[in-house]
Amino acid sequence: MKKIFIIILNLLVFQSFSQVLNVCSQAKIKNYSQALKKNNASNFQMEQMEKYDVFFHHLDLKVERTSTYISGSVRTMAISRALLLDTFVFQLYRSLNIDSILGSGQQNLTFYRIDDVAYVILNQPITKGNLIDVKIYYHGTPPDGGSAAIGSGFSNKSSPKYGNQITWSLSQPYSAYEWWPCKQSLQDKIDSAYIYITTDTSNKAASNGLLKAIIPAGNGKHRYEWKTNYLIDYYLIAATVGQYNEYINYAKPKQISDSILIQHYYYNKTQAYTDGIKDMKVTATQIELFSDLFGLYPFYKEKYGHVMAPFSGGMEHQTMTSLGYFNFELVGHELAHQWFGDHVTCATWKDIWLNEGFATYLEYLAEYYLFPASAAATIANIQTSAKGGIGSVYVYDTTDVGRIFSSRLTYNKGASVIHVLHYLLGDSMFYNVCKTYQARFAKSTATTEDFIKVVNDITVKDYRFFFNQWIYNRGFPFYNVRWNYANGKLYIKTTQTNAQDTGNLFSIPVPYEFTLSGKDTIIYLQQNKATEYYEIALNQTVTGLKSIDPDNWILCEKYMSKDPLLVGLKEDTEHLSIKMFPNPAHHILKFFNPNQIKFKLVIFNLQGELCLSRDMNIATTEFDISLLKTGIYFVELTDESGNRKIEKLVID
Ligand SMILES: [Zn+2]
Known part of the structure; x- marks a missing residue:
C-alpha cells in the first residue's frame, strides 16, 4: 500500500508515525483451570x-x-x-x-x-x-x-x-x-x-x-x-x-x-x-534487543x-x-519480565498488566524486530483474544487468581492497549516512556498511576483520559462508518459503540484509508463523541473506503458502508419508527412496526462479520434467530428511505 499524502483533521498533534507491524504471540500459556479465590494474609x-x-x-x-x-x-x-x-x-x-x-x-x-x-x-x-x-x-x-x-x-x-x-x-x-x-x-x-x-x-x-x-x-x-x-x-x-x-x-x-x-x-x-x-x-x-x-x-x-x-x-x-x-515467544515473554515485572514490579496485583501486558507486548516487539514477517499475525492474535475478554484490564478483585492472570484481559488486552499507546505516542516518545519508567522505578514497584505520570511527564500532555478509557473501564470501540462522496465533498458519519460499557467511549484519532483519484490515502479523524460527522472538501474523487485502521493499531471492531443518502451533516437517521424487542432475545426477535413500512434487517457479530441479512415485509412481526449462537450482536435496521439505526442485541 502506498501512502501518498496524509490529511490530519481535528487532531491531537500527531507524533512521528512508526511503521510497527503487528506480530503477536500467544506463547504465554497459563493454566487457568484453577480459577480459585485466594487471599493473601489478612x-x-x-x-x-x-x-x-x-x-x-x-x-x-x-x-x-x-x-x-x-x-x-x-x-x-x-x-x-x-x-x-x-x-x-x-x-x-x-x-x-x-x-x-x-x-x-x-x-x-x-x-x-x-x-x-x-x-x-x-x-x-x-x-x-x-x-x-x-x-x-x-x-x-x-x-x-x-x-x-x-x-x-x-x-x-x-x-x-x-x-x-x-x-x-x-x-x-x-x-x-x-x-x-x-x-x-x-x-x-x-x-x-x-x-x-x-x-x-x-x-x-x-x-x-x-x-x-x-x-x-x-x-x-x-x-x-x-x-x-x-x-x-x-x-x-x-x-x-x-x-x-x-x-x-x-x-x-x-x-x-x-x-x-x-x-x-x-x-x-x-x-x-x-x-x-x-x-x-x-x-x-533478545537480551541485546531489549537492552x-x-x-x-x-x-x-x-x-x-x-x-x-x-x-x-x-x-x-x-x-x-x-x-x-x-519457544521464541515464551523465551521473549519471560525475558521481557526481567525489565517489566522483576526490575520494576507491579506495586499491587491490581496493576499486574504492567508486568503481563508489557511482557506480552514485548513478545510482539521481539518478533517485529527479529522476525518481521510473522509480526502482523502475532498482534492480530493478541487483539482477537483481547476482544473476547469481558471486563477491565485493571484488576479490581485480587482474590481471584484466575482473574489476575486472565490471558484475555491482563495479557492480551494489556498488550493491545500498550499497542494503542505506541500508536498515539510514536516510536520515539513510546520508547522514551518505557525507558523513563524503567529508570524511575528501578529495583522498585510501580502502580498504574505511576505509569500514567511517566506518560504525562514525557509527553507534556494529560493522557489520563486514555487510561480511564482503556485500563480502568471496560470494552473497546466498535466503529460503524458510513461514507459518501458527492459534489466534491467527502461525507463521513462514524458511530462508536462499546458493547461492554455504554458510558465508556474511546477518544483517539482513527486512520481511514480512502482511495482518492486512484491512490490509497490515510485520513486521520479524531473521534470524541458517540456519533461524529465529518465533511471534507476535496478536489479529488473518492472511489472507496478501503479500510479503517489498516495497520491494525487500534483494538476495535469496524463496519463500513457507502451510503449515497449521506449528503450533509444535518442528516438524521434517528426517526426510524421500527422498534425491536425483546433484548436480550432468545430464539425470536419481534418488531413493532407502527407505520407499516418495509425494512431491511442486518445482523453482524462483534467481529463485524455478517450473520444474517433479510428484507422484511410489512407483515413481518417476528423473526427466528435460533440459528445464532448466544452472544452480543449488532442489528442494523434500514427503511426504504434510507433511515437507519443500529442497536446492540444480546442473544441468550
Ligand atoms: Zn508473564
Missing part, C-alpha cells in the same frame, strides 16, 4: 508484617527431585519499622512443621501459629531502625493444588515428553509461603538473598543470581550455593531440582564492554537439546538463565526463568 496480619523491612534471606534447604518434601532453614534479617517491635510475624503454610526458631544469639524463641501465619515472641523488643535476625527451622510436604498462577507453590512431576522428574517452585502470586517462611508483600523487595539447595549428586539445583559454589555435603549429596545481590520480590525467589545438562552462552549488549552470562539447565536428554538449542541461542539476541529498547538488562552483573520444569508456559524467576519448553 489485612491485620499484613499490617503486622509491614512493621519490618526485609533486607536479607538465606534459604538453606534440602530438596530432591523425587518428591516435594522439603526441610532446612530460612534466616531472615529485617529492620524494624515500628517504634517497638516485640513480635515477628511471618507466613508459612500450616502443614509445614516448624522445628525451632532461633534469635540472633542462637537462643530458642517462643512462637505460636494461627492458620498460615506464625508469631514469634522476640526476646526483647526491637526499636525502630534496628535489626531483627531470626532463623526458622522447618520441614514437611507443601500443599498440593495451592494458589499459584500455574499449579502449586511447590510441585513434583515428570515431563511427559522427556521423562525427567522435577521438583520446582512457582510462587506467584500468593504461594511462596507454601514452601518457605516469608512475607508476601510486593512492595518490600528483599535486598539480597542466598539460596542453598542440598540434593543428590545426580541432580542440579537452579536458582537466582550466581552459582557461587557446589560443595560436597556427604551421603551422596552436594549443595548448590546461589547468591543474588539484586533486590528481589518474594515471589521471584525460586528453587528447581532435577537432572539437567547445562548450556552456556553470552549476550553482548552494546551498553557494556563485558558480556552477560546465560545459563540454561535443560533436561539431560538429547531431544531436549535438539528442541531447545535454537531458542537458547536466540536468548542472547537497546528499554535499557541495559537489569541484572547484567549476575546472569540470565532458563531451567526446564514440567508445567505449561513459563515463570519469570529473577535471573533464572523456569519454563516447560523452549
